[in-house]
Amino acid sequence: MIVLGIESSCDETTAALVKDGQTILSSVVASQISIHADFGGVVPELASREHVENICFVTEQCLKEASLTWTQVEALAVTQGPGLMGALLVGLTYAKGLAYALKIPFVGINHLEGHICSIFLDHPEAELPALSLVVSGGHTSLFYLKELGDYQELSRTRDDAAGEALDKLSKYLGLGYPGGPVIDRLAPQGDPKAVPFSIPKISDGSLDFSFSGIKTAALRYMTEHNISRLDREASDPLQDIPQEILDLLASYQSSIIDQLLHRLKQSLKGREVRSIQISGGVSCNSELRRRATDTFQQQDLAVYYPRSELTTDNAAMIAAAARLRPGASDPWSLIADPNLALSATRSAQKMEKRK
């Protein structure tokens, strides 16, 4: 079964062809191709209606790279939510149009379910039940994955996402945006114990995350220690960074990872867990990978991550998630939902057959 996945919930216009929920035949991300040269389109800086300008080209490129024709596509999978309404609508409407024209089924997929499934593209051996952490610029949510398709949300962030906390400090310091990869690169040069950040206590004892406080604490530390922001005009902004900033970055990143690992460890209690799975943009952070693998190795738990190009938003994970609903087809009335909750996804999907 060849599934065409389409994902346009935020900044990226993406399409991918996946065979049998496992093999990626092609995966195209608008910002990674030279759209300018080929059709005069634009690479959107942001989630946007510019998806409209890119989506046809991206999808056609995807078929070309897989050497397939439209008639070989057997089903469509498209992100239904959560995300930006206007952005989601572009993908969903386009997918419905294609499904109608090609007379093939389409299914709406939850973006977070896509991230969770990105693990299984490379690691079909990952054992369940699992703790599955989706951590990115827009999301930080922890799920108990009893079996594929059965998600229990254990916790989520109450304010900022972990990736957002990394991005914001980086931008504030003058190191650019997104800042996750920059901090990942610079942190090893700093002392992770130099600045004492603490893991926030959630008063009601829930497993929720919070990353807003640490951002404020970092800014306060800068004021108290007279640390000034970097000159953005410098020729290479990543060269000659003062040690105090490197220490701040290392401590900051380390504290964010502390919190993620702490919540994972807390969530192990009283649950049958056979593996830990971490997906989303922040899951390619090398320090997070190293420490998570070390931490859970002691408990004989394997930690799985997607390959790096599947950590950020991509359509292969959306196409892969479609294998959880074999033979299903959503009704034409399916609407985009900016707040689509994952736990609600399954119960809402009564596998309504299209008439």
Next chain:
Amino acid sequence: MEIQCSKSEEETLRIGEKIGRKLHPPRVILLYGELGSGKTVLVRGLAQGLGIQDPALVRSPSFTLVNQYAGKEGTIYHIDFYRLEGPRDFFSIGLEEILASPSIVIIEWAEKLLLEPENPLKIRIHTNADPDTRRLEIEGY
């Protein structure tokens, strides 16, 4: 202009809730304040006052750009201009349509707004030497 002082996150939340109770759509609320000043906390308070069922839904829209919640009197749009750069970005997130709809529209990082909407409520959050306190300047209330 009204000045309110907050000594904690909880107090900022309560101030927001009090203001929120008096708001009716259509209304635009512009928020100003540095990184970490508590804008999202204030929005959670406003949303509570506007009758949102689950205040935990209110999270930072810096990455997602626009969050939507169901208030007692209709949709609450929670927008964040943090990542926006030029006119094209504002068009691109559908700002025109959102502002034309009969909704409550709350905008973080309103400093970046190119054209001010009519009759906005403006709230400026200032940080103080004491890191836990905030001074809120409320205008157009």
